[in-house]
Amino acid sequence: MRDTTELVVDKAQEPVNFWFEDYMVSVRWNNLLLGYDAEIYKQTKGEDSLVHLMTTGGKTVKQVTQQARELILDNYKS
Numbered sequence: 001m002r003d004t005t006e007l008v009v010d011k012a013q014e015p016v017n018f019w020f021e022d023y024m025v026s027v028r029w030n031n032l033l034l035g036y037d038a039e040i041y042k043q044t045k046g047e048d049s050l051v052h053l054m055t056t057g058g059k060t061v062k063q064v065t066q067q068a069r070e071l072i073l074d075n076y077k078s
Contacts, residue, residue, distance in 0.1 A: 025068045035059045038068040
């Protein structure tokens, strides 16, 4: 599967959001660390709100989105 977030995330743009199962991932450039951050939120059932779960980071968009997906899948197993 092709990672489409890499096409739209740029160092000067606003955060890019994508959904993975019941989780929303917001990818943005972090100027302090010169890398990308991914904020992971979970949609609460029965409500239209998001709960912040965790943050991960990496040097490339592909790396940070892959880590976010792995964290989400690990969270499903627990």
